[in-house]
Amino acid sequence: MNIPSQITTLIIGVAVTLISLWYGQNHGLLPVAASEEAGQVDGLFNTMMTIATGLFILIQGALIYSLIKFRRRKNDQTDGPSIHGNVPLEIVWTAIPAVIVMILSLYSFEVYNAMGGLDPMASHDHHGSQLAQNHKMSTDGQDVDKSLIAFDPSQGEVALGLGASPETEGQEAPLTVNVMGLQYAWIFTYPQTGIVSGELHIPVDEEVQLNITATDVLHAFWLPEFRIKQDAIPGRESQLRFTPTLVGDYPVICAELCGSYHGSMVTRLYVQTPEDYQTWVQEQQIASADNLEETVAVNPAEMSDSEFLAPYAQEMGIDSQTLNHLDASHDHAAHQVAVSQ
Ligand SMILES: [Cu+2]
Structure with a gap:
């Protein structure tokens, strides 16, 4: 049996969807949301996380499944089947990402607009x-x-x-x-x-x-x-x-x-x-x-490195002699950048 039965496919599909939806809300990657705007950004991030989780499970799942299922058996010296492209498959794996990217761009555009990104400084005095x-x-x-x-x-x-x-x-x-x-x-x-x-x-x-x-x-x-x-x-x-x-x-x-x-x-x-x-x-x-x-x-910027660091030297375990050896190169660099602006 090369293709899983429809029932197996359905169960896998439902499981991957549920896991993705759950993880998209429970990834714990973001710090506390402390502004009105944060909720909208998080909504977008969680949506992307949900999609990414589903893709990750599907791709890694297919990879691991194939590694086991199609591994070389003992004494098997034959070639694998010769496959020359598959047009419907290529259309599908182009169309699905295209739709996903389209939805995400519209969604992020909406969030950006709601946060005032399209018209900053409109009321600027x-x-x-x-x-x-x-x-x-x-x-x-x-x-x-x-x-x-x-x-x-x-x-x-x-x-x-x-x-x-x-x-x-x-x-x-x-x-x-x-x-x-x-x-x-x-x-x-x-x-x-x-x-x-x-x-x-x-x-x-x-x-x-x-x-x-x-x-x-x-x-x-x-x-x-x-x-x-x-x-x-x-x-x-x-x-x-x-x-x-x-x-x-x-x-x-x-x-x-x-x-x-x-x-x-x-x-x-x-x-x-x-x-x-x-x-x-x-x-x-x-x-x-x-x-x-x-x-x-x-x-x-107006201080030398040693002046800037002096109050912290104790904490960093550096003595004043080491400090004095620091040259003023960062001041020069900063100055040059400022001048070239
Ligand atoms: Cu900075």
């Missing part, structure tokens, strides 16, 4: 953006750097990131935070309150708009629990709009290899209850009023 503000400051002198003007659709610039979802199209998000990536830290500026922080604090269940840029080289702003990631590009602004749904603290990760200490470019995102968030805002405002100097973050 051009003059309120951080690059526009920097630009205004720098135009007091004569050295006007055209590249520092923020997103300008009239110049044919492409908007980057995730904008308002179709439901909130044309509305400003209640909270805006400017995100600056630099070697090797994230700096968050709150234009509405004047807060500058190395951590991102946002209230739960309220849409937030991040305007993201970088000072030196390419970075990528990644929030795994929120299923969003966006490049931070020197001289250009990109946007991420999302609504956090779970109180907690989450990692903010740089997902673009940006230099020697790329791995340490990690901070926290705190999603807080509205009351806790207000308390934090007040604390920050008092702190910055007390001593403006101390709230300004140190720019690691």
